[in-house]
Amino acid sequence: MWSIIQSVLAALIGVQKDRKRQQDFASEKPLGFIVAAILVTLIFVLILILVANIAAG
Amino acid sequence: MRSLWQWLLPTCVIAGANQAQANGWNMPVGVTDISRDIYGLHMTIFWVCVAIGLLVFGVMFYSLFRYRHSKGAKAAEFHEHTSVEVLWTAIPVLILVGMAVPATATLKNMYDTSEADLDVMIIGQQWRWRYEYLGEDVAFNSNMSTPWEQIRGEAARGEHYLLEVDEPLVLPINRKIRFLMTSDDVIHSWWVPDLAVKQDTIPGFINENWVQINEPGIYRGQCAELCGVNHGFMPIVVHAVEEDEFEIWLAERKEAAEQEAMGVDREWELDELMARGEPVYRAICASCHQAEGQGAPPAFPALANNAQLIDDLDWHIDRIVNGVSGTAMPAFRSTLNPVEIAAVVTYTRNAWGGDTGDAVQPASIAEKIVQ
Structure with a gap:
């Protein structure tokens, strides 16, 4: 679980260890990554909205 | 050697920056708090x-x-270095966020048009600016006043070539002035560098902006959105004056507007209409229909010796009041007042050998505008 989130966060900034990448691609099911990526993206967007509201307020 | 560079490089950079400012290569500091912030x-x-x-290229060239x-250097062969990659991702993010914080504060200030002391409507038109002081009954057109002889190269260029107008926008200093900006025809852009205002004027939309000028003076600008053949000939001149001077100016303009309104109802002589019509023709019509009414067919028809114009007065007035759809001829019903329209119609019917003798009365034009 933590491993998947870490990989998604790494993808968000575009930096990943090669060893970790190979380990991720050894996994058979992509569903975990997809769900985690959507959630992390949503959280990121919500943070941006929050920051924009604080700045505008 | 190293100490020489340490001394020389910053000196050259700062001297260069000062030079750029002095030569007008850099943006102006401006005369409003916002322009200084920007x-x-x-x-x-x-x-x-x-x-x-300097850092990146310094490291690279070194x-x-x-x-x-x-010198026998051998390339280090490695595939990745996660901590360095994280570092060179994080540093730009921090720099960008660091720049975004003050920029956002300035941007917020720029968009805060609330609690203005004075509202001025700025309307872009092909090819002039119209200024309306809302709630003050003062409105006028601001046309370029550079003579066409200078543009055609037949006379020496003046000091403010293409940056001078017949009626500048007069504004008081130390007061918050809100601009409501729109256009009657195509997209223009009202740009005065010293005020740090460059705002598109878009037909059907009203954009807002504001200034509070700190120093009296004359500030010049131009249309900054390509808007047609005379885009380069619709400059902006702002006269920023002391507040009491502005009040005197505004009172004079109001009185002149009242005088003009009273003039609509009285009977006008042919001579006074001709005298009034000529400057209007030069300011408004001559850029397309040319100084002697010869026009520039097919886009801009000739007015001199135009049989239809001479035969049909109603048709002639209708062209000016309502414009001609699908052509460059705009409707002047809201740009010119009835006296000006009557005068310019009279002028074009009697100048250049037309001699119809028609003295078109402002009252009759006022009726047509209401229709």
Whole structure:
């Protein structure tokens, strides 16, 4: 679980260890990554909205 | 050698920046708090970029030189270095956020048009600006006043070539002035660098902006959105004056507007209509229909010796009041007042050998505008 989130966060900034990448691609099911990526993206967007509201307020 | 460079490089950079300011290569500091904020941001970000550039290219050229092939340098072969990659991702993020914080504060201030002391409507038209002081019954057109002889190269260029107008926008200093900006025809852009205002005027939309000018003076600008053949001939001149001087000016303009309104109902002589019509023709019509009414067919028809115009007065008035759809001829019903329209119709029917003798009365034009 933590491993998947870490990989998604790494993808968000575009930096990943090669060893970790190979380990991720050894996994058979992509569903975990997809769900985690959507959630992390949503959280990121919500943070941006929050920051924009604080700045505008 | 190293100490020489340490001294020489910053000196050259700062001298260069000062030179750029003196020569007008850099943006002006301006005369409003916001223009100064924007200038400060611009310079801060400029120096950040200079520092990054010097650092990156310094390291790069040093490495190229120090570890060159002829000295037997061998490439380090490794695939990744996660901590360095994280570092060079994080540093730009921090720099960008650091620049975004003051920039956002300035942007917020720029968009805060609330609690203005004076509202001025700015309307772009092909090819002039119209200014309306809302709630003050003062409105006028601001036309370029550079003579066409200068543009055609038949006379020496004046000091403010293409940057001079017949009626400048007069504004008081130390007061918050809100601009409501729109256009009657195509997209224009009202740009005065010293006020740090460059705002598109878009037909059907009203954009807002504001200024509070700190220093009296004359500030010049231009249309900054390509808007047709005379785009280069619709300059902006702002006269910023002391507040009491502005009140006197505004009172004079109001009185003149009242006088003009009273003039609509009285009977006008042919001579006075001709005298009034000529400057209107020069300011408004001559840029397309040419100084002697010869026009520039097929886009701009001739007015001199135009049989239809001479035969049909109603048709002639209708062209000016309502414009001609699908052509460059705009409707002047809201740009010119009835006296001006009557005068310019009279002028075009009697100048250049037309001699119809028609003295078109402002009252009759006023009726047509109401229709």
